[in-house]
Amino acid sequence: MFKIISIITSLFIFFLVTISIAGEHFVPITSYRTGPYGVSGAPAANGYVDYLKMINARDGGVGGVELAWEECETAYKPDRFVECYERLKNKGDAGATVFQPLGTGLTYSVIDRVAADEIPLITLGYGRTDASDGSVFPWVFPLMVNYWSLSTAKIKYIGEKEGGMDKLKGLKIANVYHDSAYGKETLPVLRAQAEKYGFELEGFPVAHPGLDQKATWLNVRRYKPDYVILRGWGVMNQTAIKEASRARIPANKLVGVVWSCSELDTIPAGKAAIGYTCSSFINPGANYKVFDDILKHVYDADNGTGARKEVGHQQNYKVGVLMGIMTVEAITKATEKYGNKPMSGKEVRWGIENLDFDDARLKELGIDGFIPTFKISCADHEGGAPIKFQRWNGNAFEPASDWISTDQSIVRPLIEASAAGYAKEKGITSSCN
């Protein structure tokens, strides 16, 4: 008995020692590969990890300092996410660099904590929208596009399809949304736009996880909408596309949001999904150097995290790679200022705030054309990148529009008003320094 105990203890000590090797940037990865949203979460986590592996294999880390990471399973539950956050935040040589929760409810649960712990939070295309006002939320970065900006691009796209924004007047738009923090986040901006452009708007909430939507779509059909905005996540999306077809709403009248825009949503829906359009902050297609590099340095070395066929061909995987790019680029920026040593959260925050993805930089990273150019500043934690719409042709997504810019004249005042309300509630003095 004592022998077994001593073996176990020595094993524990051995692993404790091996974990704390000196000199690494520590990237905490909070992923969800199980639970109702695991199908969507797993490829994203694979992409994130693969990109970090590729950077270590190709460049030997960032600034000569290797990247280290640890994954923690959240199952998309806020309480488990908080546990993971607390578990990982002090690991590594300089603490956690940056957290990316990949969930709006998850984001909300740590917004106060990241400010107290001085660890930045990147929420790429999701999260708390008014955190785009960096003067009130210095530690939170809804990079590229937030939900409200996305929504304005979507209405613009519908306007373009109709032949001008003035044609929106009198249209009926149904908003089928996931009944959660994530789904409800766009309601105010949609209302504001309905007022501005004079279209009619009706919301149809779908309860988590969204497997049963028969009644919802009967109501949608009764409403006779001209367009349906689909704002789902996980298994809700494919069910919605199937039910829409059953309710005789043609797929090309559906406009999905960024998180309803994956092969995981269209393939299971089969023929019903052909013609389905959705928005994305990345371009469809796999012909980008970054994926070749991942295949060459990670998969050819038999070190891939997921399946080889995912790489570059799976929307959530691409989002995961993009998450990796953001993290690594932020660390790179930070090392340029603070030198080649393990970066702390505070230093990485500076890096994120000075991110500048211009054409030259995108080319260097092997992602030119994959994402649009954008730039972060202290006041603007979003960057306001434009949106690409893509259509499902039965086998793959193809571009359905040019890059459509977001309408910051609608979004920004709403964000500032909302952030000011939060600042008042919390007693924060907004500042940019």
Added chain:
Amino acid sequence: MIYREAGQFKTSYKADQAILPIFQDKVAMVLMLLVAFVVIPIFANDYWLTSILVPFLALSLAALGLNVLTGYAGQISLGTAAFMAVGAFAAFNLQVRVPEVPFLVAFLWGGFCSAGVGILFGLPSLRIKGFYLAVATLAAQFFIEWLFTHFDWFTNYSTSGVITAPPMTLLGMVIESPLSKYFLVLFIVVICAFLVRNLARSEIGRAWMAVRDMDIAAEAIGINLMKTKLLAFGVSSFLCGLSGALWAYVVLGTVEPQAFDIARSFEILFMIVIGGLGSVSGAFLGAGFMILLPILLNNIGSLITGDAISTETIAHIEYMVFGAFIIFFLIVEPNGLARLWQLGKEKLRLWPFPY
């Protein structure tokens, strides 16, 4: 030998009716409180305090609440999470509408609101029993979650339906460090546990148990069923509401109605089933089992395997091992961990000469 009552004579009714009549129990209780109040704060790090001990204590309180209703009074409820939600949202709303109110008062208000709602949804218990009552309380679960999701007033018109707890100040001190949060939750939970223990051995508690064992007989000996059952619902929901307020204010800081979904209700029901129905320690043991074991398994899994096995596999192994543990304990001791503890005490009483 270690645990023996021989020589402990009770010379007054007071001594006989003491909350812990046996000397060793008193010592054990004092030791436990010492550990909780002194040893843990000295040795535990922030990770332990914030993500293990505080959630454990907060959910223990909910389990305690459900144990009053199900364990002592015999009324099955599947609406625990809903009552927690009422507590959380009532406390939040009081503080938002009347900012001068101290947070402890808001917690109590949350508890009382929850008690009111609990009594309301407990009314069917006067007519229906068993599984049918469980289904009736299920209505509370769905209705309340729906209510908080769809009426923006309750979330103070937050765009996403998420409420953020205002800062907690007590006597000019802001409670935000892990240690102060731990102490806050610990104080509340210890007080509630003693209250429940006392209530259980009072006239009310005996009436609850009489109703649980056979309500017709209880009525025949003069127990007012309506009063007894509704009181059980009220007390139970009060504790659950308090626990919900702690969950929102102390554990997470921000909370959406979905944090109190049906899965949470089941989780708490499992806690008392595994921990032991009708005992205070059962609530704590069950909460420990349901909260600590998955996290422990997950931590051990990632510690032992390092990067060799994906987190997905570890998560699945966690579910499997956890499920196996549940089945194991239910087979070995259907009356819960508290019963195991009791058996252990009886064994100790005879040791080293068992017969």
